[in-house]
Amino acid sequence: MSNLNISNFIWNIADDVLRDIYVRGKYRDVILPMTVIRRLDAVLEPTKDAVLAMKAQLDKAGVANQHAALCQAAGEAFYNTSQFRLRDLASKARRQQLKSDFEAYLDGFSPNVQEVLDKFKFRNQIPTLVDADILGFLIEKFLDPSVNLSPKPVLHQDGSERLPGLDNHSMGTIFEELIRRFNEENNEEAGEHFTPRDVVELMAFLIFKPIADDIQSGTYLVYDGACGTGGMLTVAEETLIKLATDHGKEVSVHLYGQEVQPETFAISKADLILKGEGAEAENMKYGSTLSADAFPSREFDFMLSNPPYGKSWKSDLDRMGGKKDITDPRFVIEHGGDPEYSLITRSSDGQMVFLANMLSKMKKDSKVGSRIAEVHNGSALFTGDAGSGESNVRRWVIENDWLEAIIALPLNIFYNTGIATYIWVLSNRKAPERKGKVQLVDATAWFKPLRKNLGKKNCELGPDDIDKICSAFLNSEENEQSKIFPNDAFGYWKVTVERPLRLKVELSESALRRFAVACKDAGEESLIDVLEAVAGDLGPSPHMDFNAFMEAVETLAKAHGVRMTAKRQKLIMTSLGTKDAEAEPVIKKVTKAKGAEEADAPLYGRYPQVIDGKPVIVEYEPDSELRDTEQVPFLEDGGIEAFIRREVLPHAPDAWIEDGKTVIGYEISFTRHFYKPQPLRPLADIEADIRALEEETEGLLEDVLTGGR
Template identity: 70%
Template sequence: MSNGDLNWITNFIWGIADDVLRDIYVRGKYRDVILPMTVIRRLDAVLEPTKQSVLDLKKQLDEAGITNQDAALRQASGQAFYNTSPFLLRDLKARPKAQQLKADLEAYLDGFSPNVQDILDKFKFRNQIPTLVEADILGYLIEKFLDNSINLSPNPIYDPAGNVRLPPLDNHAIGTIFEELIRRFNEENNEEAGEHFTPRDVVRLMADLVILPIADKIESATYLLYDGACGTGGMLTIADERLKQIAQEHGKDVSIHLFGQEVNPETYAITKADLLIKGEGDEAEYFFLGSTLSQDAFASREFDFMLSNPPYGKSWKADMERMGGKADILDLRFVIEHAGDPDFKLITRSSDGQMMFLVNMLSKMKHQTPLGSRIAEVHNGSSLFTGDAGQGESNIRRWIIENDWLEAIIALPLNMFYNTGIATYIWVLTNRKPDHRKGKVQLIDATSWFKPLRKNLGKKNCELSAEDIQRIVDLFLSFQESEQSKIFANESFGFSKVTVERPLRLQVELSDAARARFRKACVEAKDEALSSLMDHVAESLGPGPHLDFNAFMAATEQRAKKQGIKITAKRQKLIQTALAEKDEDAAPIIKKVYRPGKTEPNPLYGRFEVKVNGRSQIVEYEADSELRDVEQVPLLEEGGIEAFFLREVLPHVPDAWIDETSAKIGYEISFTRYFYKPTPLRTLEEIRADILSLEKETEGLLDEIIGGEVS
């Protein structure tokens, strides 16, 4: 059947909505009727030749008391589905009474096999029947789908002379028509389209990125394709076609099985219906409804190829709560052992779960096969940099890159998707990197390679032409540096985040005014004894200021001991906050004194050698939280953290040190930094010419204004 014929049939079905449903349904709801009716009519036409055989067998099985009839009835129908009602769809159009038609249609629908029932339930088509009956358009709708000017059957229709009047519609052709209807309805509902519909040009690029690098290694074998957010199944079906095409070009005969999971009931129904009407009913058994994150349907499966466009910027809080809450998630996909940490968490913020879908796919890689697994997944820009070192998003990037699974990230043009104009990226991953890619990541800027659309489809105003796709794939396969291609060592994206501390420096004044303020604080703290103690300390030490808080506290403790008062941590805190004040000229406060010989001095990490009571001792200072700073040290920094600290920190703050317990490794990827193109400054001649041009444009304007006022 020619493309023209297919387009004609598609347009005919598309026109049924306007002919029958106008004024009864709003345009956004046409799909609720047209899609399930297209499925029903196709299944009806496919089952017609074997209808009597199914009915005869059904009668025999019932009389024999056999309850498990599904396999036998499938065999009788010659399909992966069947219908045991006494009706065909054409039997219903002659019903004169609406209520009889309603009852017979419901009986007809009830006769379908369980796999079709699942589709009808998720479409919620039975919910539409009362509306169609009430509007008295149900019979008209059925007649339209049985119109003798179109053939939705896999068998030809002949004229009275025995000539073919309408050619047969094979599984591929009806699949093409169905997918085109889905595309058109998605475009009509732009606000929803991007949630479950990825443009075909993007899917073709993703399929080529995962398949072409190993095209010459494909064998005559069975391959498994998976999508954990499969939507209407478009990614899988296009990848399926592409893999078969490439295998055929290399003289290989491959068997491919598709696996998918989808959380939206209607799109799940569309996927299964698409497979059924394409004659791939067995494949439909590998698709499941439910959340991939909290209800993984393929926990024990591994796959050769995985493609996905997960929801981004969408909360997965409900899944998180079903899994026990962020702190108590024990799912081995998301809590792993890595870098010596047995509880390395790959759990993102609840507000955006897109990277969790990537982790899910990585958990399903094949590790025991020569080709391993190849993955392509679409993300927005936040997956590149969101999350601080040690947080879920950064941990995921670290886990991926340190395992050397990331091959490339491709930046796509803006406005590529139907419901968003934001920047999007394709991540390409594998656990079988070729030798020349090991230890490296390729970044490709394809933002300027696109073809404008003549008419916007929602927010989508451009597409990838075949030439654009080929250019991106060629650049990916060549693995060469260019203006649009940058290659980096894995470590280029990593950094150590360290906390830089500075000592707390306090001075104490014991003037009358200062003690009066302190006395008020002691009253509020119900500790008049401490206030009295400080009056005695003032008598012995004088008003100050006292710039050595350590010596001041030693004197205070001696006096307190004479008066039978104990300086508790609470009392010391009150002295620090209500009496002492910060002073950069004061001595650092000593937090800890090490026993002689127990540790070596190391000023970089806060162990200083000082004189205490005339003796050299190793001490740690109290850190001033207000002076605390954080530094990110690249993993490729020559000399590491210490060299960076000596060069970038100590020359500016000589009393600083590194909190060695604070170091955390993080990873982020900045396309803007790597592909930044500064705008060249204008020359002086250009600036001068603009000024002269402005002067000329405004020449005489001031005189005209002043002259107008004077006159």
């Protein structure tokens, strides 16, 4: 039976048994834990008698610590010491007896399974199931002999296989399909986009294949900070072990994961327990990776993840002290001469923070270092201005030369989203030929259509497609689907361009009246007489040189015993000054010239002049309304100055660069690098369309004129 058929089987149980008792969006509260319970129960059935015998023997001997012995008797990393198998409960008739026995059955599971049940909060559902008299019916449905939820095959009496076992990733896929359906019924946006096995296999190949020859016999740690049902970790483990075996090596793989959603965490832990990896199951941690990192001092060889994108992490940010006060060394680091370089992104989308978390856990002292594959949507490529958290993460990654490649996946490859998605491949041990470079691979056309959609997923990566992508990546060749760029191709300077404030002053009676009102409001009545005197000396005509006007004000203010403070100067400027493109620039500061001025000094707003026979440097007041920014690529021939001379000064000769405000940013544009213009239509086709429209409109006009007669 296929994964889809098993998903449909379980979904039908929900529809048959729970309808009218639960709203459809709440089916998951019963169905998910019951699926796990049946999967656990099926594994334990053959050794049930041995476990009960061992339990009786240990109790009789007064042994307190029984876990290891009971696991050995069960032949698994878990056990159940109740008197019941799940099938023993199906025939119970009386409600209260069934309730009591079922609760005893649940209580009989080992402590590691108890954590799984607790995260599902399944015991809270038992009273409802008993009161509706559907608990026995529910159990019978899950015992259907035509379906095998166990990882072990069901055999015929002759030993041949009747039903294949259901491996962990397949079980995870079934759970994810069920969760997707439940969310749709409840009109919920999942927030997480579950990763189908084809994409997971591709990610595993991308991190393991390039270093297959360097894998040595030994222990390797694999980590997923948003592990969901754990499928990505188990596929990575399988891939690494196979590659090592093919190269004659023996490796021990330890899995580490963290998950914030209780149901999916419970599933991931249950599956590892089912695999007989009880110790590994303890490495699955519940909680938020961002605000409650379960592995703060651990480093990993391989990391792969599909973090939530487009999902708020504000609650995590608040728990960590808020954007201004956060001090977590994963997200506030030293880089580019900045001791408090921030990797903190917008609170509305935390996907790049998950990437920063992974990068903080890279191994630095091993031959292979660390390799990472992480899924992101398009916003990770370009969202965020220079100096923002998103851009800072990109800058940190690229300037450290960790980014090997980004692969654009086909649209609609995921279950819960049809948007564009990308796999980032990173390493802190780049091969020599990759150093200083980033490869972009457009794999959007490499897919196989599905016969039937799974949610929004309408295509998949077939083995040939995965081979094509891996070959394009491993060969590092440039062609229509693969392009290689120097790291600097993605960097730019964000330059602030200023233009001078130009003010004229009119001293008409109405202007002076408005000025008098402003002075009274500001408590500066002493300026009124000063300005009336200035008006008498200069006349009402527009004065196009604000600097000369202020000199006259200074002179008369001194005569009136009024000191011209910065506040009073500002009041005159805002109350009497009017912007005029023909006016002289307002001088902000004049300083003594120190030696010969550089030829490009005006580019930075420092203008050498001679005033009263002395060489000085004049700086103008900037006009905030004319302020603009320019993005200057790192690869710009001649750099910032050449760009400004070519692109800005011909249009605004008085512009200058505000030197202290230049910020470095990074962005990656797949669209620009892989843009394919649509071919122009033949003129004959266009003419035919126009003539057809003419005929159609003439017919409409005829109807209007004749009244449709």
